[in-house]
Amino acid sequence: MxxxxxxxxxxxxxxxxxxxxxxxxxxxxxxxxxxxxxxxxxxxxxxxxxxxxxxxxxxxxxxxxxxxxxxxxxxxxxxxxxxxxxxxxxxxxxxxxxxxxxxxxxxxxxxxxxxxxxxxxxxxxxxxxxxAGGDIQSPLMPESINGTDDERVMPEVTQNSEPRAEPPQNALPFTHSSTISKHWEAELATLKGNNAKLTAALLESTANVKQWKQQLAAYQEEAERLHKRVTELECMSSQANTVHTHKTELNQTIQELESTLKKKEEEIERLKQEINSARELQAQRDSLTHKLQVDYISNTLISENELEIHHWQIPVKSNMLSMGREIENRNKDLEDQLSDLEQRLEKSQNEEEAFRNNLKTLLEILDGKIFELTELRDNLAKLIECS
CATH class of the missing domain: 2.30.29.30 (Pleckstrin-homology domain (PH domain)/Phosphotyrosine-binding domain (PTB))
Known part of the structure; x- marks a missing residue:
């Protein structure tokens, strides 16, 4: 591993x-x-x-x-x-x-x-x-522990064991020395096998360290990238707070504009009612004017004799003439009022149209901000899933 x-x-x-x-x-x-x-x-x-x-x-x-x-x-x-x-x-x-x-x-x-x-x-x-307990002074013990040049040293030790000044009772038989030699050869083979295993493990460990370093470098690059991404998202989050504040202000402005629009619509309805009343008065005026014209024509056909005979009707005619002048004056006032109402209605309609255009522009801006907030939320959700 x-x-x-x-x-x-x-x-x-x-x-x-x-x-x-x-x-x-x-x-x-x-x-x-x-x-x-x-x-x-x-x-x-x-x-x-x-x-x-x-x-x-x-x-x-x-x-x-x-x-x-x-x-x-x-x-x-x-x-x-x-x-x-x-x-x-x-x-x-x-x-x-x-x-x-x-x-x-x-x-x-x-x-x-x-x-x-x-x-x-x-x-x-x-x-x-x-x-090795039977030969306390055997020189094979240190060499086998150190594990160096065993095959070459052991025969020399066996050959040189005879010239040593050893007591006869402690001298080893030839068969016992051969057994010890085989034992140390087996130990040497074991040590060589362990050495080969350790060398292979060292090579594998070195390769794993290189691979780990490469993975660590990749992880560090990924960590730096994520750190930069988090910084960017934090900046976007601060911008989102600004956008939220702006959105709140826009909502308040829209509410105020809607309230103003409602008042304008109420005023337009009132002006329409006044125009309808003025038109009714205009119809009454036209009817009275027509009636006065008919009466005036009929009265002018009366002869002077009839005027002398019917001199008592003169006050009535003068009253009718004065009434006609009064109606004409009232008619003129109504025309002036009607003209003023029409101008006010046209002005109100223009203001309403301009207000609707402004409201439409604000709604478009609000839609853009909402889209930006939605995109920011999606980015934050993706970041949370990645982490």
Whole structure:
């Protein structure tokens, strides 16, 4: 499987100043990803963080390490192999506590792995010690443990074992030496097989590290892109607040215009009623004028004698003439009123038409703003789904 990330978080990375050993030196300009990695082949836990293509943290967790919380959002640990002290600044106390819990968990796992490794080494070395128990001074023991040039050294040791000044009672028989030689040859073959396996595992781990670096670079690019997208959407969100305020103002303006339009329509209805009344008066005036003309013509046909005979009718005629003048004056006033009402009606109709055009323009603007808000909402929904 190789080395795989098992926990990740974001933090600002620091290292202790190598000169003063007191001040912190930031190794990243902004918060970067800090991850725990587990190598199943070597059973090792590491803390790794990259800033671009540069590794700013590469610390192997050992049982003697300790992660210390120095504040609510800052923690540190010392790495003797790297000869430095790492510090991490988190955005919240929760992230710091989570990182510290994982550190303690993986530290305990590293301790257990080390104990199991030691037990395996002890079990592996036990048969070798028992087989070599008959020859305490045998020179094969150090060479087999180190695992270097066993095949070439062992025959020389067997041949040179006779000249040694060994007591006769401790000298090994030839058959026993042959058995020991075969045993160490088997041990050598086992060590070579383990060495080949470790070499293959190392090559696989190196390939996995390269692949992981490529994936990490791709993830960082994706994170930067998403960060820029979030910034853009935040700007769009601020614009959306402005658009919402503008929309509220437009709604208020539309309500005011609708109220004004309603008043104008009521005034137009009243003017129409007044025009109808004026037209009725105009009809009455025409009827009276026609009647007066007929009476006047009939009266002019009366002769002077009839006027003398009917001199008592003169006051009646004069009254009719004065009534005709009064009607004419009233007719003129009604014509003036009718003309004024027609002008007012035309003016009101023009104002209503202009108002309707303005209202139509405002509605078009409002539709555009609503479309922009809908598009912004869709973008925010997509961002939430992606994250």
């Amino acid at each position: 190789g080395e795989q990330p098992i926990f990740s978080t974001r933090a600002h990375v620091f290292q202790i100043d190598p000169n003063t050993k007191k001040n912190w030196v930031p190794t990243s300009k902004h918060a970067v990803t800090v991850s725990y990695f587990y190598d199943s082949t070597r059973n090792v836990y590491r803390i790794i963080s990259l800033d671009g293509s540069k590794a700013i943290i590469n610390s192997t967790i050992t049982p003697n390490m300790t992660f210390t919380k120095t504040s609510q959002k800052f923690g540190q640990w010392a790495d003797s192999r790297a000869n430095t002290v790492y510090g991490l600044g988190f955005s919240s106390e929760h992230h710091l506590s989570k990182f510290a819990e994982k550190f303690q968990e993986f530290k305990e796992a590293a301790r257990l792995a080390k104990e199991k490794s030691q037990e395996k080494m002890e079990l592996t070395s036990t048969p070798s010690q028992e087989s």
